[in-house]
Every structure is written in structure tokens, then in C-alpha cells.
Amino acid sequence: MIYTVKKVKLIAEQLRKFSTADSWVVVGQFVNLKFWLDEVKSAIKALDQHNLRFDKMYESRKKWIELHGIEIPDHCPICLGICELGSGTRKPHLPKKSPETKSDKKESKIELINSSYHFLLRCYNVKTFKRRRITR
Numbered sequence: 001m002i003y004t005v006k007k008v009k010l011i012a013e014q015l016r017k018f019s020t021a022d023s024w025v026v027v028g029q030f031v032n033l034k035f036w037l038d039e040v041k042s043a044i045k046a047l048d049q050h051n052l053r054f055d056k057m058y059e060s061r062k063k064w065i066e067l068h069g070i071e072i073p074d075h076c077p078i079c080l081g082i083c084e085l086g087s088g089t090r091k092p093h094l095p096k097k098s099p100e101t102k103s104d105k106k107e108s109k110i111e112l113i114n115s116s117y118h119f120l121l122r123c124y125n126v127k128t129f130k131r132r133r134i135t136r
């Protein structure tokens with residue numbers, strides 16, 4: 001699982017805990033609402049910009065390997081080590097986008113949005129803020 005998804009899931013899990021916590025716990029987190037909403041916005045932005053960062057990383061690695069002629073030992077297909085049966089050297093593999101990453105990103109984003117909603121709903125139900133502040 002990529003770093004960005006781990007971060008999103010961590011924040012989602014934290015907010016999910018708050019949404020079922022006792023009222024005094026919720027109040028203690030509500031006073032830090034701006035912090036939590038900033039965390040959510042930052043995590044969603046990181047998710048949405050993942051492909052851009054990946055492409056930049058991929059291109060920089062590829063250029064570096066080519067520019068410096070980097071080669072690493074090729075492992076033997078039988079013992080998976082370095083021995084006389086290996087084919088010598090090869091260029092390092094470049095990172096690949098896994099199909100799971102795309103679904104992980106989508107699912108974790110939904111999870112985060114739902115957790116945020118339930119946390120805000122819990123704050124409302126605990127009456128941490130007055131109705132008129134919401135409708136403004």
C-alpha cells in the first residue's frame with residue numbers, strides 16, 4: 001500500500017473513532033476542528049496529485065539511470081541469487097503503477113469523506129456548535 005493511501009486511512013480511522021466516542025472526547029476534538037479538516041484536505045490533495053508525483057519520480061529515476069549508466073547484477077532465475085547462471089548485469093527496474101493502487105486510492109478517499117461526515121455529524125449531535133453557525 002502506498003504512503004498516500006496509508007496516510008488517508010490513518011486519518012479516516014482517527015475520525016471514525018471520534019464519531020463513536022463519548023461526548024467529552026468529541027468536544028475535545030471539536031475544538032481542534034480546523035486542524036482535522038486541514039488534515040482531511042491535505043490528504044485528499046495528496047491522493048489527487050499522486051499520479052503527477054509518480055510520473056515525476058518515474059522520469060527522474062529513468063533519466064538518472066540512463067545519465068549515469070547504472071547497472072545492477074542480474075539474478076539467476078534458478079537460485080535467485082548472483083551466480084554464473086545469471087545473465088550479467090541489467091538496468092534497475094523502474095517503478096510500476098499497480099492496479100491495486102488505483103482502487104486503494106478511490107476506496108480510501110470514500111472512506112475519508114465518510115469518516116469526516118460522521119465526525120461532523122457526531123459533533124452536531126453532541127451540540128458542540130450552534131445551528132446558526134452551520135446555516136451561515
Ligand SMILES: [Zn+2]
Pocket residue numbers: 076077078079080081082083084085086
Ligand atoms: Zn544460480
